[in-house]
Amino acid sequence: MYAVIRTGGKQYKVSQGDVLRVETVAGDAGGEVIFDDVLMVGGDEGLKVGEATEGAKVTGTIIRQMRDKKVIVFKKKRRKNYIRTQGHRQNLTVVRISGIS
Template structure:
């Protein structure tokens, strides 16, 4: 089972047990957080795509640590003008382990209801 989650302006494809690095979220190490912006949920039977979000779908993750990412260097230069600027930046990130993906149960229940209606 997998899901596509939106957080920090980016989208991540996650499955249970995956470890991902996302932009800083509130929460201490060891705490559990819920990601509500689920764009798609899928399993072996098929996928469910939201419009834009899947209703009732949630991804629960455990915060492993809060840290800073590797340093990037921003260098600006204008040739022949003696203009040079060098700045470094380290983005704060949160490392998460996905523990549970909820939302496929509603899909299975809806499929059973349509099968029962077709049988009658």
Template sequence: MYAVVRTGGKQYKVSEGDFLKVEKLEGAVGDTVELSEVLMVGGDKVAIGTPLVPSASVVGKIVEQGKDKKILVFKSKRRKDSRKLNGHRQLRTILKIEKINA
């Protein structure tokens, strides 16, 4: 069984036992998180939501909270000797999908 879930403005296809790297979710390591925005559930029977599947949810456990790799943003203006370098590390959460409730 699999499901398509929306979190952090992105959509992910997940199955039970998968590890999922998403935008930061509130909670500590070891807490369970319920993702209620399920767009589709597949398997023996396929259920497609309009836009969400009613009474469907995905339960996951927080494995790790941390930051992604650093992204460098470099801006310059031609012929002006003007340069700017910024770095950004996005906060992220790694989930282990435990159960899909359809």
């Protein structure tokens, strides 16, 4: 069985036992998280999309909170002596999917 969930403005196809890196979800390591925004559920019974997925939820366990690798933002305007360099590290949560219902 698999599901498509939406969290942090992105969509993920998940099945039981998968490990995901998603945008920050509140909670500590070892805590449980519930994803209510399920877009699609598929499996042996067939495919459920739209209103048929109301009440469906995906549960997971938070493995750890982390930060992604640094992304360098570089801006330059030629002949104007304008150069700006900035770094950004995104906060992430690592989640193991424990069930789809």
